[in-house]
Amino acid sequence: MTQTVAPLPQHRIGEVARQSGVSAANIRYYEKEGLLTPGAREDNSYRLYSADDVHRLRFIRLCRAMDMSLDEVRTLLALDWNRKADCEAARDTLDQHLQHVRSRLAELQALEADLLALRGRCDGSDAHCHIIEALHERADAQPAAANGTGVGKRHV
Template identity: 75%
Template sequence: MTAASVSPVPQHRIGEAARRSGVSAANIRYYEREGLLQPQARADNDYRLYSDADMHRLRFIRQCRALDMSLDEVRTLLALDLNNKADCATASTALEAHLGHVRQRLAELRALEKDLLALRKRCDGLDGHCHIIEALHQRADEAVPAVAAPAGHRHV
């Protein structure tokens, strides 16, 4: 089903939209605050109303987030037209950039795994004290950063 093949008539309250889209009501509100979704109408009691097109959009966002895409990456893809050749190139470029982020994170995770394995080898649990905790205390004493480094671009 494409965004063009769904009803644009707002008819569902947020609970129903959450159930139909698989996106929690809290996340729906968050995506609204982030500008990824704008409900088109409100009921007489001021409840937000969502259309089938809104729920399709929410499922699209959920799919992108399941692929670990950032909100900016999702925003980029939402702005593209699937029938525009230039937009296809933009989507491909965005996906390639995301693959770069994933590969970087995989390298970081492999390094983390290696570090954790090395820590685990320090102690078999039979000694009078724990060499794992000892090593962590040593690292805490050695690693005194002057200023905390920025977290950088993270997806996980």
Template identity: 70%
Template sequence: MANDQGYRIGDAADRSGVSAANIRYYEKEGLVAPQARSDNSYRIYSDADVHRLRFIRLCRAMDMSLDEVRTLLALDLRSKADCDAACVALDSHLGHVRERLRELRSLEKDLIALRDCCDGTDAQCHIIETLHARADRQPLASARPTRAARHV
């Protein structure tokens, strides 16, 4: 319900496209803070808060991490130094996206090769057979090399 004082969380969610649960999470993460609370302790969001939520939603839709979003939120759009910092942040994110694209292309090739294992004419499925063989070759969990953490 909108009024002169602002919006309750459900209205802010409707106006921003961010779910109420995500708004609460972003508050917990320090990305947004409602400007006030009503007499009955409801969070009250301003138009600026709704804009900030839209900004966060847009950045998340571009697969940015919360840290990247936090960095961009801290920048001033009128500052030349902050413009440079925004470029650095975006260049870094592009690097993550390009790495993920390489991973996805490799996965695509692997899936195509796996699919080519079977044309459905044999008595048994060679796709499932190949997956079982790969599972048998997997190292034990304790001996598994650590994998780099995902970006997002």
């Protein structure tokens, strides 16, 4: 009976960043967020990572490129592809994300229509710009944001 041994950590963070396409800063952030186990330390305090860590970072990068939240990525990372219940959980996670994407798509289509209408207000032939005028009018009509940021809530 052979026993599988986990690959030894052998790559420094810069090499792992290059191999995975994830910056060293993001690797540290994913460690902090619990998406990646912190790298083992050499005697000189350099972090070391394994080939499995590189794969995990590529997986995270792929999910993030699909606009998945850290919680969605965390859920998918915790699943085992050999268990039927985990397959259902992955499908549920993807369905929820798809619902978010569809909602965001509708928001973007409404934004596009709004921007086109705004663009149509000015052809550059008047003495002043009606686009800038309309933006100033909208800014004055905006209520103060409850949280003080004035920025809409984002998914990630």
